[in-house]
Amino acid sequence: MGEFLLQPAVTTCTGDLAREVLTSEGDKTTVGWPAHFDELFGKEAMILQKGEGHRALRALMQPAFTAEAVGGFVPRISEIAGSYLSSWAGQGGPVKGYDSLKQMAFDVILQVVLGKRCAPDEAREMLRLFTIWTQGLFTVLPYDLPFLAYGKATRARQALGVYTRAAIKAAREAAEAGEPPGGMLATMLAKDADGNGLSDQQCEDNIIGLLFAGHDTSTTTLSLILWRLANNPGAWQALRREQEALAAAEAAAGRGLDGQSLKGMVYTEAVIREAMRCNNVVGGMPRLAARDFELGGHRVEEGQTLLVPLTYLTKHDPRWGGDDEFRPERWLEGGKDAAQSWIMPFGAGNRYCIGAPLAMAEAKVFLALLARGYDFRVANAANVAWTTTPPMAVPKCGLPLTVVARS
Numbered sequence: 001m002g003e004f005l006l007q008p009a010v011t012t013c014t015g016d017l018a019r020e021v022l023t024s025e026g027d028k029t030t031v032g033w034p035a036h037f038d039e040l041f042g043k044e045a046m047i048l049q050k051g052e053g054h055r056a057l058r059a060l061m062q063p064a065f066t067a068e069a070v071g072g073f074v075p076r077i078s079e080i081a082g083s084y085l086s087s088w089a090g091q092g093g094p095v096k097g098y099d100s101l102k103q104m105a106f107d108v109i110l111q112v113v114l115g116k117r118c119a120p121d122e123a124r125e126m127l128r129l130f131t132i133w134t135q136g137l138f139t140v141l142p143y144d145l146p147f148l149a150y151g152k153a154t155r156a157r158q159a160l161g162v163y164t165r166a167a168i169k170a171a172r173e174a175a176e177a178g179e180p181p182g183g184m185l186a187t188m189l190a191k192d193a194d195g196n197g198l199s200d201q202q203c204e205d206n207i208i209g210l211l212f213a214g215h216d217t218s219t220t221t222l223s224l225i226l227w228r229l230a231n232n233p234g235a236w237q238a239l240r241r242e243q244e245a246l247a248a249a250e251a252a253a254g255r256g257l258d259g260q261s262l263k264g265m266v267y268t269e270a271v272i273r274e275a276m277r278c279n280n281v282v283g284g285m286p287r288l289a290a291r292d293f294e295l296g297g298h299r300v301e302e303g304q305t306l307l308v309p310l311t312y313l314t315k316h317d318p319r320w321g322g323d324d325e326f327r328p329e330r331w332l333e334g335g336k337d338a339a340q341s342w343i344m345p346f347g348a349g350n351r352y353c354i355g356a357p358l359a360m361a362e363a364k365v366f367l368a369l370l371a372r373g374y375d376f377r378v379a380n381a382a383n384v385a386w387t388t389t390p391p392m393a394v395p396k397c398g399l400p401l402t403v404v405a406r407s
Helices: 015-023 037-041 051-065 067-090 097-114 120-137 149-176 183-189 200-230 233-252 259-263 266-278 310-315 328-332 356-373
Strands: 002-004 007-011 285-289 293-295 298-300 305-308 374-378 386-389 392-395 400-405
Touching: 015 285, 015 293, 015 305, 037 120, 037 149, 037 200, 051 067, 051 183, 051 200, 067 097, 067 183, 067 259, 067 356, 067 400, 097 120, 097 183, 097 200, 097 356, 097 392, 097 400, 120 149, 120 200, 149 183, 149 200, 183 200, 200 233, 200 266, 200 356, 200 374, 200 392, 233 266, 233 356, 259 356, 266 328, 266 356, 356 374
Parallel strands: 007 305
Antiparallel strands: 002 007, 285 305, 293 298, 374 400, 386 392
16 A cells, blocks of 8 residues: 555566556546645646546547647757757756756747747746745645745645736736737647537646646656756767767758657667656655456556555666666667556556646757757766655756756
């Protein structure tokens, strides 16, 4: 037995059992988030939907996350990441790496979702509100009192709602005037072949979900990658060589970094996957038993919480066991059956992370720009310690990061 938010939970200790839990929704399992998630996400958020409601909502949002759609966002992501890298290099010394990456990741998801630039002060205020919101999301005291984390989070959610409703209203008015908005919001406002579309409330609640998932997880992922590369100069040099070759090929073809470029980033993707293998971004995923059933010979009763312990499963993956060495090349070697994998950073089943293609694209673009134009250092990299600030891993030291432009 394990626990989730201080509640006892049946824990799956093999990849097969974990997949059974994650892929049997609608039969054996269902989602089981705490009741206060309704208030903070909004009742129309996809993370809270079940059954046909979840399937229909995901189908309406899926077009925004196709390979073609994500490829179209690459120039915008590149522009944002490039601006931040240039700014950090201009500091002439270390920046607070985790906080700086968080601001960049939030800027990326904000512009990708809304399709427009927000004023810097507005973006900073929204990030501040999201930080308060997140602290209340995983509290064990969900009481709406102004001095508790949850009470502060509900007020932050109300303020975020003002921003998102204004963006939705402006986007609808622009579309009606023959000027379709950009970004994922344009897809969210569109109707499918049967004339179905998202209501304003569905748009609002799912924008909140996308902005949260799209910056918090990316911040931790990028922080882990930089930390691992700082401790493994051979991997950094291999990544640089790949990116230099890709940049030369792009120049010869008369194009810049774009969606097509991502397909050639084989080693870069291996670096990202290896960082997620060595350190899980999210430690676990909860589900509820929808009925009585047997799981690995254990009797599970309807209503019991089930926990898929992603960190444990990753560390016990049968292909590599407890191998903690950071070695991206393992992802390029044959003979390792992917079907045996216990590593599920984006989940599995019909709730596989809808934003996974965007997350991978953002990480690839950032690493490409870093490797092509900069060197970097993480202060005291060998001794960086990590802690969990629910639900993400966070460097205790803030990850002091120095970025230096190469001549």
